[in-house]
Amino acid sequence: MLFSAHVVETGPLKALRRKTPQAVDVAGLLSARTGICAPFRKGLIPRPQLAREVMVSCWDDEDALEAFLADHPTGAAFRDGWEMRMELFRAVGVWPGLDAAPIQLAAAAGEQGDGPTVAITIGNAYLRTVVPFLRVNNGLEEQFLESSTAVWGSGFTNLSQLLVGTLSVWESGDAAVEYMKSGAHGAAVDAHFDPKVDPTGHTFVTGGGFFGFRPLSTRGSLGGKNPIPTALLG
Numbered sequence: 001m002l003f004s005a006h007v008v009e010t011g012p013l014k015a016l017r018r019k020t021p022q023a024v025d026v027a028g029l030l031s032a033r034t035g036i037c038a039p040f041r042k043g044l045i046p047r048p049q050l051a052r053e054v055m056v057s058c059w060d061d062e063d064a065l066e067a068f069l070a071d072h073p074t075g076a077a078f079r080d081g082w083e084m085r086m087e088l089f090r091a092v093g094v095w096p097g098l099d100a101a102p103i104q105l106a107a108a109a110g111e112q113g114d115g116p117t118v119a120i121t122i123g124n125a126y127l128r129t130v131v132p133f134l135r136v137n138n139g140l141e142e143q144f145l146e147s148s149t150a151v152w153g154s155g156f157t158n159l160s161q162l163l164v165g166t167l168s169v170w171e172s173g174d175a176a177v178e179y180m181k182s183g184a185h186g187a188a189v190d191a192h193f194d195p196k197v198d199p200t201g202h203t204f205v206t207g208g209g210f211f212g213f214r215p216l217s218t219r220g221s222l223g224g225k226n227p228i229p230t231a232l233l234g
Contacts, residue, residue, distance in 0.1 A: 001030070001058065001059070001060065001061075001088075001100070002058070002059045002060075002061055002062055002064075002065060002085060002086075002087075002216075003056070003057070003058050003059075003085070003086045003087070003088055003213060004055075004056070004057050004058075004059065004065055004083060004084065004085050004086065005054070005055070005056050005057075005083070005084045005086065005118065005120070005167055006054065006055040006056075006057075006078040006081055006082070006083050006084075007037065007052065007053070007054050007081050007082045007083075007154075007167075007222060007228060008052070008053055008077060008078045008080065008081025008082070008222070009051055009052055009053075009081065009222060009224065010051060010052075010053055010077055011051050012050035012051050014053075014077070015036050015050060015051060015052070015053045016036070016050070018034055018053060018074065018077070019074070020032055020033060020034045020158070020161070021034075021055075021057075021068070021072065021074050021075075023097065026064075026068055026072060027064060027067065028059050028060040028061065028063065028064020028065070028067065028068070029057065029058075029059060029060075029064065029068065030057075030058040030059060030060065030097075030098055030099075030100075031057060031058045031095060031096065031097035031098040032055060032056070032057035032058075032097070033055070033056050033057070033096055033097070033122065033158070033161075033163055033165070034053060034054065034055045034074075034158060035053070035054050035156035035157050035158035035163055035165065036048050036049065036050060036052065036053060036054070036156060036157060036158070037049045037052040037053070037054050037154045037155070037156050037226070038154065038155040038156065038157060039154050039155070039225060039226040040141040040144050040145055040153055040154065040155060041141060041145075042138070042141070042142050042145065043138065044134055044135065044138050045134070046134075046155060046157075048157070049154075049225060049226070052222075052224075052225075052226075053077070053078070053081075054154070054156040054167060055074075055078055056120055056122065056165070056167065058095065058098055062085070065085070080220070081220055081222060082218070082219075082220040082221055082222050082228045083218065083219050083220055084118060084215055084217070084218045085215075085216045085217045085218070086118055086213035086214060086215055086216055087213060087214045087216055088211060088212070088213055088214075089173075089212055089213065089214050090173070090210075090211065090212030091209060091210075091211050091212075092209045092210045092211075093123075093199060093200045093201065093208055093209015093210060093211075094200045094207065094208065094209055095122075095208075095209070095211065096122060096123070096124070096163075096207055096208055114172065115172065115214075115215075116151065116169060116170060116171060116172065116215055116233050117169070117170045117171075117172055117173040117175070117176045117212055117213065117214070117215075118167070118168070118169055118170075118212070118213040118214075118215055119166070119167075119168045119169075119170060119176045119180075119210070119211070119212055119213070120165060120166065120167055120168075120210075120211045120213065121165055121166045121208070121209070121210050121211070122163070122164070122165035122166075122208040122209070122211075123163075123164060123165070123200070123201050123205030123206060123207055123208025123209070124161070124162045124163060124164075124201075124205055124206055124207045124208065125162045125163075125164045125204060125205050126162075126203075126204060126205065126206070127162070129203060129204045132203075132204070133203075133204040133205075136184075136188050136192070136204070137155075139183075139184030139185075139187075139188070140184050140185050140188060141155070142184065143179065143183045143184045143185055144168065144179065147175075147179055149170055149171040149172070149175035149178070149179070150168065150169075150170060150171075150175075150179070151168075151169040151170060151171060151232065151233075152168065152169045152226075152228060152232060153166060153167065153168030153169065154166070154167055154168075154226055164205060165208070169215075169232060169233070173212060176212060177212075180210065189202075191203075192204065215233055218232060218233055
């Protein structure tokens with residue numbers, strides 16, 4: 001099983017019209033979610049990058065991903081952007097659309113070890129809690145921007161699916177865990193996450209979780225606002 005993250009610059013209309021690939025229509029695809037990026041910032045209201053799209057996905061294997069990038073219209077759109085292929089090693093909650101249990105997959109992969117780590121948080125938002133969610137999320141984004149061990153990151157959303165998530169790269173697995181357990185993020189977990197109530201979410205989202213990945217390979221780069229350099233992982 002292979003996970004991948006893709007970010008590409010397209011255009012506002014293309015991004016807003018993008019249909020998320022479905023597992024029943026794409027050979028070897030187990031799950032995919034697409035959205036529009038919103039760079040982390042200090043401020044209550046997010047500022048989406050309407051021309052920058054993200055896709056996080058899970059595949060049977062690399063052959064399935066390569067075929068998708070070569071032959072599928074959405075794959076072709078993401079082919080010329082930035083891409084990272086990853087192995088799951090830590091999971092809390094469920095990966096949207098994936099039948100397999102992420103916690104068991106992570107346990108089979110073993111510990112992260114040394115080196116960079118990719119973190120993805122994802123879930124479906126409750127409309128009734130949007131305002132308090134934005135207030136809490138603002139503190140989390142400020143904490144990320146002030147962190148000396150954060151390498152790169154962005155939020156993303158798909159309003160039609162009520163999907164919200166973050167994609168971030170850290171110097172190490174320990175650095176990502178330290179961020180999650182300390183400061184504004186640690187306080188938010190204590191105040192808004194109760195696994196007895198909802199093991200797949202918290203006060204603001206459901207049907208998702210927190211996931212840590214070991215990078216396997218990366219290619220491409222992006223410039224402009226919130227750039228992704230070729231040497232992201234050194």
